[in-house]
Amino acid sequence: MSAVAKQAPLAARFEGVEVTGFALSARRSALERLRAMGLPGRRDEYWRWTDPAVLNAENPNEAKAFEAEDEVPLFDAVERLRVVFVDGVFDAAASDDLALEGIEIARLAEAPDLSWASGLYGTLEAAGQSPVARPFAALNTALARDGVLIRVTGRPSKPVNLIYIHKSEASDPILHHCIRLEPGAEMTLLENGPGGARFNTVLEVDVTAGARFHHIRTQGRDHERRAITHIFARIGAEALFKSFTLTVNGVLTRNECVLDIVGDDAVAHVAGAALGDGATGPFHHDDTVFVTHAAERGESRQVFKKVLKHGAVGVFQGKILVKPGAQKTDGYQISQSLLLDDDSQFLAKPELEIYADDVQCSHGSTTGAIDETALFYLRSRGVPLDAAQGLLVLSFLADAIAEIEDTGLQEEIVGRLEAWLGRHR
Amino acid sequence: MLEIKNLHVKLEEEDKVILKGVNLTVETGKVHAIMGPNGSGKSTLSYVLSGRDGYQVTAGSATLEGAELLEMEPEDRAAAGLFLAFQYPVEIPGVGNMTFLRTAVNAQRKARGQEELSAGEFLKVVREKAKTLKIDADMLKRPVNVGFSGGEKKRNEILQMAMLEPKMCILDETDSGLDVDAMRLVADGVNALRDPGRSFLVITHYQRLLDHIKPDVVHIMADGRIIQTGGPELALEVEKNGYADILKAHGVTEAV
Numbered sequence: 054m055s056a057v058a059k060q061a062p063l064a065a066r067f068e069g070v071e072v073t074g075f076a077l078s079a080r081r082s083a084l085e086r087l088r089a090m091g092l093p094g095r096r097d098e099y100w101r102w103t104d105p106a107v108l109n110a111e112n113p114n115e116a117k118a119f120e121a122e123d124e125v126p127l128f129d130a131v132e133r134l135r136v137v138f139v140d141g142v143f144d145a146a147a148s149d150d151l152a153l154e155g156i157e158i159a160r161l162a163e164a165p166d167l168s169w170a171s172g173l174y175g176t177l178e179a180a181g182q183s184p185v186a187r188p189f190a191a192l193n194t195a196l197a198r199d200g201v202l203i204r205v206t207g208r209p210s211k212p213v214n215l216i217y218i219h220k221s222e223a224s225d226p227i228l229h230h231c232i233r234l235e236p237g238a239e240m241t242l243l244e245n246g247p248g249g250a251r252f253n254t255v256l257e258v259d260v261t262a263g264a265r266f267h268h269i270r271t272q273g274r275d276h277e278r279r280a281i282t283h284i285f286a287r288i289g290a291e292a293l294f295k296s297f298t299l300t301v302n303g304v305l306t307r308n309e310c311v312l313d314i315v316g317d318d319a320v321a322h323v324a325g326a327a328l329g330d331g332a333t334g335p336f337h338h339d340d341t342v343f344v345t346h347a348a349e350r351g352e353s354r355q356v357f358k359k360v361l362k363h364g365a366v367g368v369f370q371g372k373i374l375v376k377p378g379a380q381k382t383d384g385y386q387i388s389q390s391l392l393l394d395d396d397s398q399f400l401a402k403p404e405l406e407i408y409a410d411d412v413q414c415s416h417g418s419t420t421g422a423i424d425e426t427a428l429f430y431l432r433s434r435g436v437p438l439d440a441a442q443g444l445l446v447l448s449f450l451a452d453a454i455a456e457i458e459d460t461g462l463q464e465e466i467v468g469r470l471e472a473w474l475g476r477h478r
Numbered sequence: 479m480l481e482i483k484n485l486h487v488k489l490e491e492e493d494k495v496i497l498k499g500v501n502l503t504v505e506t507g508k509v510h511a512i513m514g515p516n517g518s519g520k521s522t523l524s525y526v527l528s529g530r531d532g533y534q535v536t537a538g539s540a541t542l543e544g545a546e547l548l549e550m551e552p553e554d555r556a557a558a559g560l561f562l563a564f565q566y567p568v569e570i571p572g573v574g575n576m577t578f579l580r581t582a583v584n585a586q587r588k589a590r591g592q593e594e595l596s597a598g599e600f601l602k603v604v605r606e607k608a609k610t611l612k613i614d615a616d617m618l619k620r621p622v623n624v625g626f627s628g629g630e631k632k633r634n635e636i637l638q639m640a641m642l643e644p645k646m647c648i649l650d651e652t653d654s655g656l657d658v659d660a661m662r663l664v665a666d667g668v669n670a671l672r673d674p675g676r677s678f679l680v681i682t683h684y685q686r687l688l689d690h691i692k693p694d695v696v697h698i699m700a701d702g703r704i705i706q707t708g709g710p711e712l713a714l715e716v717e718k719n720g721y722a723d724i725l726k727a728h729g730v731t732e733a734v
Contacts, residue, residue: 425531430568433528434582434638435556435589444573444581451572451621 072195075164079175083194086179090186099185102368102400103307103339107279108189113251115222116277116304126216127245127271127469131461133214134158136201140219140249141226143199147218155207156240161200161229170202173231177257177285181311185343190283190309193255197229205238205264212241212267217248219275224249230256234264234292241267241459247275258286258294262316265293269462271469272308273301276334283309284323290316290348297457299466300327300338301473307339314344314351314379324356324456328446328470329365330477331396336361339368340388346379346412355386358453360446361397362477372404375412384414391449392422393442443474479677480504480527480646485538487519487526496522498702499538504646507674511688512681513713514699515721520681521565523699524650528562529555542646556582557589559645563635563652570622575634578622579604583641607640611667629660636667647671648679653687665690685717700730 067088072080092109093100107114136158137147143160151158159165175194181187203213215230226249234240238261248254252275260266272280280303288294300306312321321344329336344353359367369388390399403416423445431441447470454470457463480503487497496519504510514520526533527540529552540547542558550558570578584594595603608618611633623631632652639647649668653661668678668691680691688696688710696712697704700721705728706712716724725731 427568427570429530429552430564430570431578431582432552433530433556433562433564434578434642435553435586436582437553437585438551440581440585441553444570444578448570448572448621454572 074198075161076171076174079171080195082179083175083191086182087188087191087195090182090188090191092188092192093186099341099370103305103337107305108251108281108307113223113225113249114277114279116219116250116275116279118219118222118247128214128243128465131212131214131243131465133212133243134209135214135216137216137218138199138226138228140221140224141199141228144218153209153211155205155209155238156213157204157206158213159202161202162198165202167202167204169204169233170231173233173257173259174229175257177259177287177311177313178255178283180313181283181285181343187283187309187311189253189281190255190285193227193229193253193283197227197255199226200229200231203230203232203240205232205234205240208239212243214243214245217244217246217252219247219249222250225251227253228255230254232257232266233259234261234266236261237263239265241269241462243462244268244270247278248280249275250278252278252280252282254280254282256282256284258284260286260288260292260294262289263291264289266295267458268296269457269466270297271299271466272303272306273299273469273473276302276304278303279305281307281309283311285311286321287313287315288319288321291318292316293319294321295456295458296323297453297466298325299469300325301469302329302333302336303338304335305337307341309341310343312342312344312353314346314348314353317349318351319348320352322354322356322456324354324453325358326450326453326470327359327367328473328477329359329361329367329397331362331364333477336365337368338366340371341368342371344373344384346373346375346382346384348379350381351379352383353385354456355388356453356456357388358450359390359399360393360449361390361399362393364396366397367399369399369401369403369418371402371416372406373414373416375407375409375414377408379409380411382409382412382414384412386416387452388418389449390420391446392420439478443471443478446474447471479506480540480542480679482540483538485523485526485540486536487522487533488536490532490534496533496702497526500699500702500704502697502704504677504679506677508694509672509678509680509691510695510697511693511713512679512697512699512704513683513685513716515725516683518699519702520699521650524562524648524679524681527555527648528552528560553585554589556642556644557586561639561642561644561647563632563639563647563649565651565654567623567631567635569624571624573622575620575622576604576618579638579641582638586642604641608637610670611637611640612663613637628655629657629663632656632660632664633667636664640667640671645675646677646679648681650681651683652680653682653684661687662690685713688713698724700725700728705730
């Protein structure tokens, strides 16, 4: 596909668009990047399995706002600092006091004068555009209206919870968050709640030397959602990055994760568990991951599990790139799907590209059905068929959930899974 | 308790007949043993009784306290009081042994119209029963059978049996893969569950398990049928002379 053809709809859409707000120069160059790369089409190799049309469209498809009785909010039992966005706009009244020892939280829309943040905004996103273009991330950087800027200097006593509320049926929020963890700092970021009819988020995380970042995100209470999310992280020496996403429901979700290991002895794990039931509406879930090892003795793990039924579609595109000199790299990637019927589909493209000679990298991808022997074993103990299937689904997802270090947060996620399984028998 | 009449079973997906008219009655409170050479249909009998897929019953019946077993789902058979201790207990990664046990116990209680046990009540009972089987807290927390030794897996089966308190217990080669000490531990667990209201069907190749779990009746199975029934002395005879003489006397050519 020619660049001209891709540019055509874009030119019309962004004709005369003037960027405003925080980090103006970063926004301008993002818009330039976007104009140069164009929005993706179905014929783009990177979008072969996920149709970007609804993400490209000028206006979002309307999505019914989430009804509270559908599901109780997650993380209610967790002591946390809540930062609430309603249709993509920060809601101070609904949020907690943003002051917390060891952490500084500012609001993007207030365009604070923070040099660390204006230096980070759009930087990791720009770096993540090569070798594969990620136009929706550039669009986000150019046009994001709100988000948080978080600088972590110590070890705050509780997680920060970004909570998204979807009120307007045509809401189209674009949120951009920047987080910098200073050397040795540690934080846990939680994200949950229905974001909007169409939801575009970018999270840029700079994990400097010896810092530790934990991220637990859930997507699911907005059944008609179309979402495109990006995480761009730079992981320094002896630093740790761990991200887990649970996705249930949603018409279309594409979660891209771009991790750059730039310091020696760093650890980067990204995991996802997705459950889709096409009986309650279309479900298309895409995990696209790119991990680059540019330093020695780095450890990376990608663990992605999908449970699909009634025509649900799961996509996984995962790559490990080991650059010259990134010796003793330990890269691991697994993507697995459990198909609960014959109608569902799992498409996977695992890739390794290695330019160092002393590394250990492995990848695997499987598609399977419920283990009949295990199912019989459970039923022979009196566990009814649907509950037995539920236990085996949890068993299948266990490796991904185990990537969450905090057992209390693990239990929250398992509780959410059990509730979903209870409703989708 | 258990009454099997003229049971004929073939594999669902191929024309292979495995059980060719099994007749067996296990009285309440009794321990019956089934011995027989490899391929005689012993394990198939246990699977068919507990409801595993892949088999087709072509004739006959099996009832538990008068209720027709063969038409029930596996979980309903369990709720009716049937338990099968597996020859190869299944590993279920990611599901804690305790979660599994509690789910099973409460599912059965629910099916029987009893109130579910609270977490506290359950914990108390399971700890007590685990202790007598020398199952430690760590084994209860670990995922079901994952990383368990052969002996631990079999003890875990007996723990499940103790927790579920079935009326009719089938032990499918519970002695396989066990050393003498482990076998004694398992046998002690089984003996502790012997009760005037509970029956056992012990399937084994060897007489040695029957030294520890003393049967009231011993059956010899070959070529898909029970060919001889006797007292405990029958097991001793097999131990001494092998199956050849018995098979020959009943006109059965050596099983595969």
